[in-house]
Amino acid sequence: GAVVSQHPSRVICKSGTSVKIECRSLDFQATTMFWYRQFPKQSLMLMATSNEGSKATYEQGVEKDKFLINHASLTLSTLTVTSAHPEDSSFYICSAQTGGTDTQYFGPGTRLTVL
Amino acid sequence: GDSVTQMEGPVTLSEEAFLTINCTYTATGYPSLFWYVQYPGEGLQLLLKATKADDKGSNKGFEATYRKETTSFHLEKGSVQVSDSAVYFCAQKPQGAQKLVFGQGTRLTINP
Numbered sequence: 001g002a003v004v005s006q007h008p009s010r011v012i013c014k015s016g017t018s019v020k021i022e023c024r025s026l027d028f029q030a031t032t033m034f035w036y037r038q039f040p041k042q043s044l045m046l047m048a049t050s051n052e053g054s055k056a057t058y059e060q061g062v063e064k065d066k067f068l069i070n071h072a073s074l075t076l077s078t079l080t081v082t083s084a085h086p087e088d089s090s091f092y093i094c095s096a097q098t099g100g101t102d103t104q105y106f107g108p109g110t111r112l113t114v115l
Numbered sequence: 116g117d118s119v120t121q122m123e124g125p126v127t128l129s130e131e132a133f134l135t136i137n138c139t140y141t142a143t144g145y146p147s148l149f150w151y152v153q154y155p156g157e158g159l160q161l162l163l164k165a166t167k168a169d170d171k172g173s174n175k176g177f178e179a180t181y182r183k184e185t186t187s188f189h190l191e192k193g194s195v196q197v198s199d200s201a202v203y204f205c206a207q208k209p210q211g212a213q214k215l216v217f218g219q220g221t222r223l224t225i226n227p
Contacts, residue, residue, distance in 0.1 A: 102208050
């Protein structure tokens with residue numbers, strides 16, 4: 001149980017284009033989803049917290065107009081990187097949590113490369 | 116603020132060696148503490164957790180005890196295997212918060 005999937009697993013795009021990453025909880029309802037960014041050989045940096053049906057809460061320094069997060073249902077959240085640039089190249093990871101627990105279940109991550 | 120500091124890696128051990136990965140935290144309240152493991156090419160998996168002082172989390176031969184007096188949550192295993200090679204992350208969930216705060220991760224390599 002508690003499986004989280006991400007799609008796509010890797011994506012390559014041209015500078016200036018937008019990319020959407022999907023995060024799904026497959027066998028539970030995720031009242032809260034989180035989006036992280038992981039740089040090579042570094043830790044996870046929380047970008048935003050998303051509660052179903054509400055606007056996402058962004059961490060300091062994360063541009064909300066560049067990283068659009070939608071959490072329209074209890075099993076799906078999306079992260080759209082708008083007007084991507086090479087510095088946005090990274091590993092993006094989502095996690096999901098159900099109400100009443102403090103355990104996050106992580107997706108396998110999406111490798112974004114912006115050329 | 117709330118933070119997590121882990122033992123710097125990489126750590127390389129021989130099979131059947133004893134493992135300790137140190138983790139300390141700073142927190143304003145009483146956090147929950149976690150160890151996550153990231154195997155090569157995979158996402159993070161919860162390894163174990165503890166939610167209050169003196170709790171011991173355990174899984175797959177790994178153990179960690181929530182020590183409030185030393186603000187620590189060190190990960191231990193008595194006899195490591197090659198399959199334990201991975202990156203290990205210590206994390207806290209601050210009291211009253213939804214988010215996790217991660218340490219920098221420790222890469223562990225076990226040689227046969």
